[in-house]
Amino acid sequence: MMTQKKVVVFIYLPGETLAVPAGIFTHESDAGIGSFAYGRRYLERKNALPVDPAALPLGAMPREVATNKGLYGAFRDAAPDYWGRLVIAAERRVPPEVLSEMDFLLDGNATRVGNLDFRATIDDPEPALEPPHFNRLEEVMDAAFKIETGEQVAHHLMRLLRQGTSVGGARPKCTVQWRDALWIAKFPARNDSVNIPRIEYAAMTLAGKCGINVPTMYLQSIGGKDVLLVRRFDRVRHKDGWVRKGFLSALSIMQWDEADRLSWNYGAIADTMRRHTSVNDIKELFRRMVFNILVRNTDDHPRNYGFLFDDSGLKLSPAYDIVPSLSQPGVATEFFLAMSVGKRGREASLENALSHAIRFGLSGEESRVVVEKLVEKVGGWRDHFASVGCSDSEIRALDPSFARCMDSI
Structure with a gap:
């Protein structure tokens, strides 16, 4: 017998500090399948927004999802991350593995990212926002x-x-x-x-x-x-509380499965962005990809790219979680990003980044100018890191991570 659970999905609409019910999410944990149906009264609202712009456009008939253990992308984005799951499990004094996806979804709180909330019933109260000072x-x-x-x-x-x-x-x-x-x-x-x-x-x-x-x-x-x-870039102070912006990771806008890493591809994200965001956002994605190569940020998976949305549309969020990966001196300088970069797949090289520049709306000449400017700026990383207080030993430890700054293009 399948274990089925239903939760009410609430949404904070633009300019509002109280959430309204948008529909019912049904999840079958044994099968790893979920489905969502909008409520009729919600669809009648003039200011209604989709709860997931990629997977659940307004008015759509109930649609099943089997990726990511049966969670739509926006729902998974709003669930606790790995650290949040550790904290929830520690509070309950159980191992994280014994808790279900729905346990974590319902156990989130008012600080969850984006504009969604998940409650057991339609009458459940607003979650209290009680962050420490x-x-x-x-x-x-x-x-x-x-x-x-x-x-x-x-x-x-x-x-x-x-x-x-x-x-x-x-x-x-x-x-x-x-x-x-x-x-x-x-x-x-x-x-x-x-x-x-x-x-x-x-x-x-x-x-x-x-x-x-x-x-x-x-x-x-x-x-x-x-x-x-x-x-936080998804919260704006309001006289009555906090206004929330919708959030969708690149994993979610692409409707990729977290386990299907062979699908992860910068160019594919750029292709999809052409239907939703500005040209400038797509060019910014190219800059971030090249920057990751130059600083050896290999944790550039698609959940580390985000999009904000409200009634004005979808736009690339500010960057986050950019950290150089440590590399041992003397070890081969070749390394790979988490997503495919160009014709040579995930190979982290400037040549590979330039090979698919056209997908980001950049000509060959334009992309070279972008890369040259980034190489020049990042090339001064030692002075910058020292200026913000990084120690000499840390700068020496990071030196191999910036080897790509020496590459010719």
Whole structure:
């Protein structure tokens, strides 16, 4: 007998701080199949938005989904990430493996990314937004460390740490309130061999210098440790609370399965973007791909690219989670990105990036100019990393990661 569960999908419409029910999601966990049907009253709204612009256009008949364990892309994006799942499991004092996708979907909270919410019934109340304030970060960071080491965490600290987010992968983090905005606080991890928060800050601000759209960021010292604060780009302060923007990862806009890595392809994303976003967004995607090659960011999987949407349409979100991968000196300089780059597949080379530039709306000459400018900017990475406080030993450790800056095109 199949285990079937139904949940009500709520959406925060543009300019509104209270969610309205949009429809019913039915999930069969044993079969890994889901289906969604819009409510009639929701479809009658003049300001109705699709809950998933790629998979569930308004008015569509119920449509099954079998990818990603039976979750539509926007629903999976709104579910807790790996770190969030660890926190939820720790709070329940069970291994994460015993919890179902629907358990995690319903156990999300008001800080989940995007404009969706999932509730057991239509009468369930609005989830409370209770992120810790900046001045409590030290005790929250201590709680995160205890979760990593398998120690028990006090209930009041667990509640604060639960205000996580669904974007950001496996590293410890928490949403915090500071300066009348919401921020993702990214902590050091227990097994870090280098100062990852500072290195990520250096890489992200270098991306900003290269003309890549990045969110507002600050690096703060909390309890003698660096914490990276990244402003949430899916939330806008409103007199009555927080207005939410819809969010869709590149994995979701492409309707790819997380396990089907052979499908992941930058050019294919660019092709799809032509139907939804501006030409400038597509050219920005090309810059980000080349930047990843130059800084050896090999964690560039399609969930690390996002799109924001509201009643004005879909646009590429600011960049996030750009961190150079460490490489051993003396080891072969060839490496691969997470997605296919050009004619040579995932090979991370400038020549390969240029081979499919036309798919990004760039001529051969235009793409070479873009690459040359990026090489020039990223070539000064040592001075930039030193200027934001990276140590000499960290810069030496990162040196092999920037080998592509020496390539000729």
